[in-house]
Amino acid sequence: MSGLSDLPSLARVIDAHGLAAKKSLGQNFLLDMNLTEKIARQAGDLTGCDVLEVGPGPGGLTRGLLLQGARRVLAVEKDPRCLPALAEIAAVSDGRLEVMQGDALEIDAAARLSAPIRIVANLPYNVGTELLVRWLTPAVWPPFWDSLTLMFQREVAERIVAQPGGKAYGRLAILSQWRATPRIVMSLPPEAFSPPPKVHSAVVHFTRLETPRFPADAKVLQRVVAAAFNQRRKMLRSALKGVSPDIEAHLTRAGIAPTERAEQVSLEAFCALARSLAEDA
Template identity: 55%
Template structure:
């Protein structure tokens, strides 16, 4: 409703819950031709089917599937993606992980995978009292803008593999945490230009890209 009220030319709502679809019908009638409701699952919906034109994704994400949704939107076969930016609400803890920098406790796999292809920032917090009934957590709005090209030309699967190994044992040195990759860890680290005694939380996104490329 707010998007339409401020002048959005076209809003496409992807909704799985039939109760919500019914509730949106009066709104579609109030804004004829400007609100399209698609019955579907956002986890599997192909955004490319929306056609050409600027596309901005705005969502108050269900917290239990927020991370899988984000990873899906960050993982199209072609880059740049069909969307121009994402403005999404997450549990604040997840939002902090998305934008976290090396050296912080929040820095992890989600930080690296997001920032490899995008710029991300927290716009503002949303207190629990903004909802009825109020949840037990604070939320935050994150805006994610795709880079024209990823930070490095690597396969996402390789980046996911090295970050899973490194952050799976984040307090251990890389020479230990990467031992499950099935390769010579000293050679891998040498090719990536990283110190064997470094820990995952100390390696920036470029460093993980170098690991994935090596």
């Protein structure tokens, strides 16, 4: 731990390695180690866990995860400019940090980790939602991870935890809450980052459920929810007519009024609709 504490400040590391954040990579660096350690603490006790980190940049959160006692950290970084800075952390990590250069969307990180596994990341804004959806929709459930502790734009975080009846409620809320319990655990202002983004950010912690909250076929549920929210202003009998020629009967069987709109329908009701459709498939 002493070697980690002796590393230069993140601001000095960025200057030394010329790590100006790239907008094309969705980069916004957190330079305050108090904040990065606080984010790491939101993931809980890491001492017996492997941790996957995506987009470590100069390594602020990486340091925080190691200082919080993570058994092992696998940091996946697309930007080759960041590798020397991360190598400096690896050199004093007692073998607990492995750095991989590559695109997190293309790498099978799970194969390099041992359970229990937690994912903790200040996700690049341009791939954050796509990565989350992939982690929530594997072919087999439960997934390889026990929990996710992820930073998003505040607007995305609010969509993840949204309840029926509001504009924020949609596909992301359904996917997140069906198989996990998400909650916003931190908020960060733009000035916490370098460069400051135009939006506020928030950290969301997801605790996975061993089985989905309500029974439903994953593919059917995803298809129904996608169709319903793609035309969220329409009544469901219109928005879902391409899903089944008997959609009104299925809606009624699921306890949903055909004249309701997607944002009015609970997760439980969507699952009931998916079950009804699967029975006739």
